[in-house]
Amino acid sequence: MRADVVTMDSNRIKVLAVGAAVGLVLAVVMILVLERDDDVSASPALAETTTSTRSTSTTTPAPTSVPLLVTLDCHEAHSTTSMQFMVEERANFSPAWAAKPTSCEANRNGAALTPLENRALAASKYPDETSITTLYGLCAAVDPANPYLDPTGDVTPEWSAAVNGMLALCPKHPQATALREAMTEATESARLEAAGELFYEGTFRVGVDVQPGTYAVEQASAGCYWARLDETGETIDNNFVEGASRVEATISASDYSFHNEGCGQWRKVG
Numbered sequence: 001m002r003a004d005v006v007t008m009d010s011n012r013i014k015v016l017a018v019g020a021a022v023g024l025v026l027a028v029v030m031i032l033v034l035e036r037d038d039d040v041s042a043s044p045a046l047a048e049t050t051t052s053t054r055s056t057s058t059t060t061p062a063p064t065s066v067p068l069l070v071t072l073d074c075h076e077a078h079s080t081t082s083m084q085f086m087v088e089e090r091a092n093f094s095p096a097w098a099a100k101p102t103s104c105e106a107n108r109n110g111a112a113l114t115p116l117e118n119r120a121l122a123a124s125k126y127p128d129e130t131s132i133t134t135l136y137g138l139c140a141a142v143d144p145a146n147p148y149l150d151p152t153g154d155v156t157p158e159w160s161a162a163v164n165g166m167l168a169l170c171p172k173h174p175q176a177t178a179l180r181e182a183m184t185e186a187t188e189s190a191r192l193e194a195a196g197e198l199f200y201e202g203t204f205r206v207g208v209d210v211q212p213g214t215y216a217v218e219q220a221s222a223g224c225y226w227a228r229l230d231e232t233g234e235t236i237d238n239n240f241v242e243g244a245s246r247v248e249a250t251i252s253a254s255d256y257s258f259h260n261e262g263c264g265q266w267r268k269v270g
Helices: 003-042 044-059 094-099 115-124 129-140 157-169 176-194
Strands: 070-075 083-087 103-108 202-205 213-220 224-229 235-241 245-251 257-261 266-268
Touching: 070 094, 070 129, 083 094, 083 129, 103 129, 115 129, 115 157, 129 157, 157 176, 224 245, 235 245
Parallel strands: none
Antiparallel strands: 070 083, 070 103, 202 257, 213 245, 213 266, 224 235, 224 257
């Protein structure tokens, strides 16, 4: 047999062998694929999980924020007429201020607290974030007949905290300047009282409760009475004011105590 014929037959055998091997591999792959599909079909839970996972990854909606909206129900003094206003995130109270209501009640939607609202709550020292509606109500009212808006009323720590929170929320309130001045005055009065240089009605030990010096009541009530007393309670000097006027008294370091009633606020002037 010729050598070239033998070589040709050998090559054909090799090609056939390789083809058979490739066919065998393809057959095995097909069997594995069919078995996997059968397993998935036989397990609904697995199929459902796979489908659910794919669906979730493609249909999750983007989070959305709720815009702030505050509704105000306002009234004038001694009036049953109601006025409604709306305040959005920029906190514009001008329409309500123009109406000059005495009191307002606020209702706020479910929007997340804004940075401005958080600052106002912190200044007010209110423990509950729902109290932000109280500050909105104070911001919308203008008439000083509302005790919180009366700068001449009693200044307590609670009042100061509430007004601080209110002015953080609406710094351009029509009463803002007068209210800030009242709080500044209250802070100074507290300092003087702690130092024994400001006091009210009562009996005070000189050098302990009050310091020696000259004190005045700028607008004393009619019927104001004061007395400087010695250690035995005897009167060193006194005065009774029949009409409202400025009253002045000098407390000596040698006095034991100072008594007054119906006068008002005594402040050291010298």
